[in-house]
Amino acid sequence: MARGDNSGLAWNEAACGSGAGIPGFLSQMNWWYKERRKKKKAPANLAVVETQRVEKVELPQEGMRCDVFLQQRNPWYSRSQLARTFDEERVLRNGAPCPPGRKLHAGDVITLILPPPHEDVEEMARIPFEVVFEDDVMFVVSKPPHLIVHPTGGYRYTTLLNALHYRYKNPNPEITPRLVNRIDKETSGLIICGKTSAATGQLSQALEQREVVKDYLALVEGHVVHDHQIIDLPIGKAKNTEIEMLRGIDHESGQPSKTEVWVVERLGRFTLLRCRLHTGRMHQIRVHMQAIGHALVCDHHYGVRDELRLSDLRPDPPPPFRVASPYGYNEGDTDADVTERIRAADTAKRHEYEALCRGEVVPRGEQDRLLLGRCALHSHYLKMTHPVTGQPLELTAPLPRDILGAVEALRRA
Structure with missing residues (x-):
């Protein structure tokens, strides 16, 4: 089960205007944050075994490396664990394996496939x-x-x-x-x-x-x-x-x-x-x-x-x-x-x-x-x-x- 799709937001040029420069950018970012708050995802059920995490790249993450993107959202993953995840092709970008240094674009869907738990879940x-x-x-x-x-x-x-x-x-x-x-x-x-x-x-x-x-x-x-x-x-x-x-x-x-x-x-x-x-x-x-x-x-x-x-x-x-x-x-x-x-x-x-x-x-x-x-x-x-x-x-x-x-x-x- 995926623990909550962190759905992104499409760019709304009509709502933001197409003004160039810093004022236009700030207006666009203000719109994005307001819309983001409306789409707050439901809290996860930590009693359910998680098989994958699905994240959608949003405007502030445009151009971010894939490994940095995942590290920010999964701080419990050490660098070596994350590197092994990429080596085992358990990171997908829009359904295809993604290298750690790939620059992401707004709208990309990143899937992190999690290994089976090594704990006794019934405990x-x-x-x-x-x-x-x-x-x-x-x-x-x-x-x-x-x-x-x-x-x-x-x-x-x-x-x-x-x-x-x-x-x-x-x-x-x-x-x-x-x-x-x-x-x-x-x-x-x-x-x-x-x-x-x-x-x-x-x-x-x-x-x-x-x-x-x-x-x-x-x-x-x-x-x-x-x-x-x-x-x-x-x-x-x-x-x-x-x-x-x-x-x-x-x-x-x-x-x-x-x-x-x-x-x-x-x-x-x-x-x-x-x-x-x-x-x-x-x-x-x-x-x-x-x-x-x-x-x-x-x-x-x-x-x-x-x-x-x-x-x-x-x-x-x-x-x-x-x-x-x-x-x-x-x-x-x-x-x-x-x-x-x-x-x-x-x-x-x-x-x-x-x-x-x-x-x-x-x-x-x-x-x-x-x-x-x-x-x-x-x-x-x-x-x-x-x-x-x-x-x-x-x-x-x-x-x-x-x-x-x-x-x-x-x-x-």
């Missing part, structure tokens, strides 16, 4: 999430860890958004679930979703204007001294790393970022915190806690350990355990190699999380066992105003069994 029906609140225009869900929130990279059909479309849009095409806020793959907890574009827009605006209170619970390294503090440090892209998504403190060009922190419980060499976001930067809590010397427990990118084990609770603990990161490229790696390595690591971690939630022992050698194997961060509390009724909403999601089990073990120690 989207089994993805677990808890609905914490729901009415006709919005809902809030609690997400488990080890679940990406929306399609990206090697995850096209096994994300939270796919599962939401499967539950809501498949039986009722009038409903299109949209995410208002996002949390990281290993972070668990509350996510706001809209059922209508109007409700989603209002909720997103409230989030941007900082009218939504968002609190997280985080288990961090070390004994946090101050009962209450505000971390006000600018965040930008991390330096000296090949992993594009990583962030760091950047006093020169970083964005203003503020996190408010309260101590919930001190647990020996660890501390349970409540963190409130006053801004919404990528990895904000993780970067801020690392910056003040209290990285999140089991934060694979910003922390000191990848697993919390029972032996770490001893008076003389071993060095923090680290594993080789599945991210980044080894010599000779392709995009597919990295994707499969990440997916394999995610699957193993998810199975261990499920075992911990069932109360099972996950052994580490003969005399040790796993307490926690993912970043100890949980979206715990939301307070907002309902976009239609105007009534206040306060919602909570308790600590999941894996972090709660680690906290209980630390209390006993």
Whole structure:
């Protein structure tokens, strides 16, 4: 099934006039944008397997290279993936194979033939999430860890958004679930979703204007001294790393970022915190806690350990355990190699999380066992105003069994 024909618009010389020069061009472009808004395509159903994408070249793309045209519309495609698509003649221009450097003309129809999904598509029906609140225009869900929130990279059909479309849009095409806020793959907890574009827009605006209170619970390294503090440090892209998504403190060009922190419980060499976001930067809590010397427990990118084990609770603990990161490229790696390595690591971690939630022992050698194997961060509390009724909403999601089990073990120690 093609996911929405992005229909173009024929040139309307009568409506625009045939005036030459900049005024005539601006008049023509103004007409094009007005007509384009009238032809907004229907939202895609992310529960349906996509076999091809059909795009029509429009006036602003006149003269654009075909590979650039497709990269702009499919940013989740890496350059090597896109190059392979051209090599395999899965890009068609007006029904015929098209080279990547071909200059396009307004009215050309570009078809991108997609390969079969390498994921188990049926898994989207089994993805677990808890609905914490729901009415006709919005809902809030609690997400488990080890679940990406929306399609990206090697995850096209096994994300939270796919599962939401499967539950809501498949039986009722009038409903299109949209995410208002996002949390990281290993972070668990509350996510706001809209059922209508109007409700989603209002909720997103409230989030941007900082009218939504968002609190997280985080288990961090070390004994946090101050009962209450505000971390006000600018965040930008991390330096000296090949992993594009990583962030760091950047006093020169970083964005203003503020996190408010309260101590919930001190647990020996660890501390349970409540963190409130006053801004919404990528990895904000993780970067801020690392910056003040209290990285999140089991934060694979910003922390000191990848697993919390029972032996770490001893008076003389071993060095923090680290594993080789599945991210980044080894010599000779392709995009597919990295994707499969990440997916394999995610699957193993998810199975261990499920075992911990069932109360099972996950052994580490003969005399040790796993307490926690993912970043100890949980979206715990939301307070907002309902976009239609105007009534206040306060919602909570308790600590999941894996972090709660680690906290209980630390209390006993």
